[in-house]
Amino acid sequence: MLDLAILGLLQEREFHGYEIRKRLRDELGLFANISFGSLYPALSRLEASGAVIGSELVGSARRPTEPVPATGSLGGELAVLRARRDGSPRGTKRARKVYRITEEGRRQFEELLVADEPAGTDDARSFGLRLAFARHLAPQARLGLLERRRAQLTGRLAADRARAKAGVTFDSYTRSLVEHSTETTEHDISWLDRLIESERQVQQQPVPRPDHHQAPRTSGDEHTVKGTVP
Amino acid sequence: MLDLAILGLLQEREFHGYEIRKRLRDELGLFANISFGSLYPALSRLEASGAVIGSELVGSARRPTEPVPATGSLGGELAVLRARRDGSPRGTKRARKVYRITEEGRRQFEELLVADEPAGTDDARSFGLRLAFARHLAPQARLGLLERRRAQLTGRLAADRARAKAGVTFDSYTRSLVEHSTETTEHDISWLDRLIESERQVQQQPVPRPDHHQAPRTSGDEHTVKGTVP
DNA sequence: GTCATCATGTAAGCCGTTACATGATTGC
DNA sequence: GCAATCATGTAACGGCTTACATGATGAC
Numbered sequence: 258m259l260d261l262a263i264l265g266l267l268q269e270r271e272f273h274g275y276e277i278r279k280r281l282r283d284e285l286g287l288f289a290n291i292s293f294g295s296l297y298p299a300l301s302r303l304e305a306s307g308a309v310i311g312s313e314l315v316g317s318a319r320r321p322t323e324p325v326p327a328t329g330s331l332g333g334e335l336a337v338l339r340a341r342r343d344g345s346p347r348g349t350k351r352a353r354k355v356y357r358i359t360e361e362g363r364r365q366f367e368e369l370l371v372a373d374e375p376a377g378t379d380d381a382r383s384f385g386l387r388l389a390f391a392r393h394l395a396p397q398a399r400l401g402l403l404e405r406r407r408a409q410l411t412g413r414l415a416a417d418r419a420r421a422k423a424g425v426t427f428d429s430y431t432r433s434l435v436e437h438s439t440e441t442t443e444h445d446i447s448w449l450d451r452l453i454e455s456e457r458q459v460q461q462q463p464v465p466r467p468d469h470h471q472a473p474r475t476s477g478d479e480h481t482v483k484g485t486v487p
Numbered sequence: 488m489l490d491l492a493i494l495g496l497l498q499e500r501e502f503h504g505y506e507i508r509k510r511l512r513d514e515l516g517l518f519a520n521i522s523f524g525s526l527y528p529a530l531s532r533l534e535a536s537g538a539v540i541g542s543e544l545v546g547s548a549r550r551p552t553e554p555v556p557a558t559g560s561l562g563g564e565l566a567v568l569r570a571r572r573d574g575s576p577r578g579t580k581r582a583r584k585v586y587r588i589t590e591e592g593r594r595q596f597e598e599l600l601v602a603d604e605p606a607g608t609d610d611a612r613s614f615g616l617r618l619a620f621a622r623h624l625a626p627q628a629r630l631g632l633l634e635r636r637r638a639q640l641t642g643r644l645a646a647d648r649a650r651a652k653a654g655v656t657f658d659s660y661t662r663s664l665v666e667h668s669t670e671t672t673e674h675d676i677s678w679l680d681r682l683i684e685s686e687r688q689v690q691q692q693p694v695p696r697p698d699h700h701q702a703p704r705t706s707g708d709e710h711t712v713k714g715t716v717p
Numbered sequence: 718g719t720c721a722t723c724a725t726g727t728a729a730g731c732c733g734t735t736a737c738a739t740g741a742t743t744g745c
Numbered sequence: 746g747c748a749a750t751c752a753t754g755t756a757a758c759g760g761c762t763t764a765c766a767t768g769a770t771g772a773c
């Protein structure tokens with residue numbers, strides 16, 4: 258799941274580890290607080306697998322265009338390590354390693370988006386993460402994502418209802434719990450239905466039965482999100 | 488969390504491992520499908536810590552009263568191991584190890600119910616589990632449980648709203664996700680509020696301002712669930 | 718006679734966590 | 746000068762998973 262999140266973020270632009278954590282924490286809110294102890298190793302793994310390329314930079318947040326002037330006789334790597342000691346006056350932060358995604362990474366990303374997570378993962382969180390990156394998916398894959406989630410939820414709803422019926426022996430707390438779970442699942446499903454419907458509306462340009470009013474112009478693509486394949 | 492679930496179940500009556508899994512799966516639905524690979528070790532741990540006592544039984548599901556007649560010269564443990572080979576005609580299943588909770592186990596249970604889970608655990612699931620066993624808690628502790636959960640949720644709601652405000656750059660999918668999350672959290676909170684209110688109503692017998700109509704009889708305990716301490 | 722369910726366990730692995738180690742930059 | 750934040754990493758451990766090993770009982 259972490260790999261998916263990282264690749265999804267990097268799809269947008271380059272990031273270094275610390276930034277990734279921040280983004281995940283206060284923008285998506287899906288990983289409450291991903292730890293560095295799992296983030297950095299994940300980045301290394303992704304780099305080893307060719308999904309991302311990391312380059313160490315002496316980054317100036319204020320003047321990111323300046324191309325790291327090598328001071329004197331220092332080799333590239335040493336220059337990075339000693340960046341703090343060179344003469345650069347201000348704006349220089351500690352050497353950061355920025356990662357950008359590769360073609361292989363994009364491939365892995367799409368693979369991860371359709372693969373089902375190992376059992377034991379939080380379904381809701383996993384789906385939320387995928388949805389947050391759904392714009393990078395082809396319209397069909399996107400619909401598939403929504404529909405698989407819907408099927409999952411209707412399954413849960415059935416289980417909840419069976420439980421409510423079978424559990425006549427439940428105490429009031431457990432009964433309330435099951436009821437609330439049922440309601441929440443119903444709410445989730447109707448939300449999904451709205452998403453699915455609006456998704457279908459955007460996608461129904463291709464093969465519309467020869468219609469009279471509101472003729473579809475050209476092969477209609479103005480709603481499709483950039484970067485997706487037809 | 489597993490320990491809590493096990494102890495909670497055993498509070499009700501004796502169980503053997505296989506039964507515990509079943510109960511957790513299709514009654515509570517909180518652990519979709521707890522695996523034996525984690526269940527049996529957990530039981531061993533609990534036994535080692537004195538929280539439960541396990542006794543191997545050659546159980547007859549149909550005639551549970553029959554007191555395991557030792558056949559001839561076999562020692563107790565061997566009798567269990569060879570139970571399938573002895574002359575018992577029918578109704579005998581494979582040797583099962585049934586566990587019952589001890590006083591120490593009840594102590595640990597109460598401790599676990601108030602302790603906060605290690606980070607990374609699914610809050611909702613954890614709370615659901617606790618609520619399912621809330622009847623075993625003292626009224627005050629129960630209220631505390633509900634209120635701590637409420638605080639947790641209002642925190643999340645604030646975060647969700649901040650996210651909705653800050654995330655003007657979100658695409659429609661992410662926006663919808665954040666919106667839905669906000670709604671769900673609101674729904675959860677109002678559910679909790681109802682629970683809290685009804686909890687207070689049941690508990691407000693002790694120190695009611697000298698009231699006129701509907702005088703509280705004796706020290707009023709008819710709503711309090713059996714097994715809880717005042 | 719063979720398949721589903723009952724029943725218990727061990728071993729290896731995954732994916733996350735906290736704790737530890739190290740150091741620069743910025744603001745008060 | 747000191748604390749907060751930025752920045753990257755390693756090591757140990759926790760809790761759950763699957764896969765493996767083993768076997769009885771009951772239904773068709």
